[in-house]
Amino acid sequence: MSGAREEILRRIERITPTRPAAEVAADYAGIDRSYLRRHHDEGVLDLLAERVADYRATVRKVAPAELPGAVAEALSARPGTHAVPDGLPAGWTAGIDPARLARDPAVADLDGLAGAVTGCAVAIAETGTIVLDHGPGQGPRALSLVPDYHLIVVEAGQVAADVPEALERLDPLRPLTFVSGPSATSDIELSRVEGVHGPRTLEVLLVG
Known part of the structure; x- marks a missing residue:
């Protein structure tokens, strides 16, 4: 780290000092949650599949x-x-030649890979969003951003009906990546381009 960068970070720390984790957690627990937490009581798996497909991702229920x-x-x-x-259940990839799998690769090696297979932390049916907290079976954030193809396995018990319910299942202190379809952006003329900031192709296996 350069001396100039260290000085900038010191100045930021003096202005907005890092708060203790316990204090942050207490503030999070104190949020008023009297609003409607669920808009759907049934059919959340079908709703998730529909919304994920709306984002031009491929969804398959198995x-x-x-x-x-x-x-x-x-x-x-x-x-x-x-x-x-690391931590992905071995049974998920039991039908694949081990030579075609790079287990827990270094970030520097990701650009040369065809894709990545991960689990997730939670999925939100209402928005069609899948959230990774980069725990076991999910890998570092770069794993979900660098390879051109991302296959995500979502288990039925991980599907929350709506955003409030999903957030209650997540640890706000963990790094969270929200995936709503393949990476996409638009230029000033609204021409859509996929794969600029992450995977060009997203495929989801919904297990339930």
Whole structure:
């Protein structure tokens, strides 16, 4: 770190000092939550699939026993090596040649990979958003941003009906990545371009 950068960070710290984690957690717990927390009581898996597909992602619903075969089928359509983060259940990739998997790769190696397979922390049916907190089975944030293809496995128990319910399941002190479809942006003429800031292709396996 350069001396100039250190000085800038010191000045920022003096203006807005870092608060103790316990204080931040207490403030978070004190938020008034008397608002409506759920807009849907039934059909949340179907709603999630519909909303995720609206973002131009591919969604497939599978039974738990079908998951290894579905993962293998998805990756077989994409030649190359795919990243597998530490903590991903081994059974999910049981149908794939181990030579095609890069387990817990270094960030510097991600650009040369065909894609990545991860789990998630929670999914929000109302918005079609999948949230990674980069715990076991999810890898570092770069894993969900650098490879051109991202396959996310969402288990039925991870699906929350709406945003408030989802936030209650998340730790605000963890790094959170909110995924709403493949990476996309638009220029001043509203021409959509995908893959600029993250994966060009997002595929979701909804297990339930």
